[in-house]
Amino acid sequence: MSTPRRWIRPGLRLAAALLPPVLVFAGVRWLFAIVAAQVGYDTGNPFTWRRWDSGHYLDIASRGWELFSCARLGGRPRDACGNSAWFPLYPWLLRPLLALGLRRETAGVWMSGTAALAMLGVLWNGLLRERRLKGFVLLAMAGVFPGAVYAHAIFPTSLALLCIVLAGAALARGRWVLMGLSGGALAMTYVTGVLLAVPNTVAAWWRTRSLRPAVVAGGLSAAGFFVVLLAQQLILGRWDAWYRTYQKGLPAVARPLEAFLAVVEPVFTDDLPRRTIALQALTVIGLLVLGLITAVVTRHRRNPVRLWAALSALLFWAFPLFAGRGVSLYRADALVLPVLLLLVELPVWVLIPLLIWLVRVAAAMGQLFFRGYLV
Secondary structure, three states: OHHHHHHHHHHHHHHHHHHHHHHHHHHHHHHHHHHHHHOOOOOOOHHHHOOHHHHHHHHHHHOOOOEEEHHHHOOOOOOEEEOOOOOOHHHHHHHHHHHOOOOHHHHHHHHHHHHHHHHHHHHHHHHHHHHOHHHHHHHHHHHOOOOHHHHHOOOOHHHHHHHHHHHHHHHHHOOHHHHHHHHHHHHOOOHHHHHHHHHHHHHHHHHHOOHHHHHHHHHHHHHHHHHHHHHHHHHHOOOOHHHHHHHHHOOOOOOHHHHHHHHHHHHHOOOHHHHHHHHHHHHHHHHHHHHHHHHHHOOOOOOHHHHHHHHHHHHHHHHHHHHOOOOOHHHHHHHHHHHHHHOOOOOHHHHHHHHHHHHHHHHHHHHHHHHOOOO
């Protein structure tokens, strides 16, 4: 009888570590499966999860970066076209799966799903588990956070979220190299990922009052961006290839208020798709304001994880607005997820209605995604 008893405690610990993220992941996939079926799509088909930018990531995975004059496509000769504006970590991680013979879309869905589950696992075990029921509610909120459908689609969203959450968990444990490497991986995933170098640096210094952890955590985070520049110089012969391709798509620069109002104004119209997108944008800023107020009222400003979460959420929310009118905030919203760490002091009876609202928003945005309205 001693042998079975010896395994009970380790088994319970393993269940406590794995079951909550698995349950949330399964629940979110079930939600999107129902939503997709309502509009005639099957989430078991990998092509259901593919959109316009997915093709660029899959092309980089299978053929590599391309950079050429837009004159080839009938555009202005001075403009640069190709796929070099899309950052490489996600497609590079797809290559081993492609080498095993998986179809591109299948590999993309598997990679995104694996990263989404891993993100929930790190968030639970690294930052929320000690909060028990409240932590589980926050974990569920992370599963359906605005932009959640892209965490399961053929996009780097879930990989980026995994990097962000891993950096936060590393901060909580004082693992500065891991924190920096997580930030560096994020900088190789999205062009805005390099922004994490700022909260990583500030939070590491705030916790230790020492320069070395700040340099390690922030420097390694920024290094990921320079790795991308070096790779483009070696592969394409232009270190600024990403910007040359990206800049022609910038509708305007330094007009954040105009960009935000353009997204939220349709909330008062009868245009259901645009109204749904506006509701998501208002939900994100509402969570951001609530989180910042909660952090101040509960006097956790000296908590380095809360400081890191506040800076990260603010930067990832505000920076895309500087791209001007026409920016797709509904994808960028996903990276504001650290704001949930500012809500840990709220009572469960406040968090549960927020969770229900996030489920409704995720379902509505999921319908737009599967119908092809969102790109």
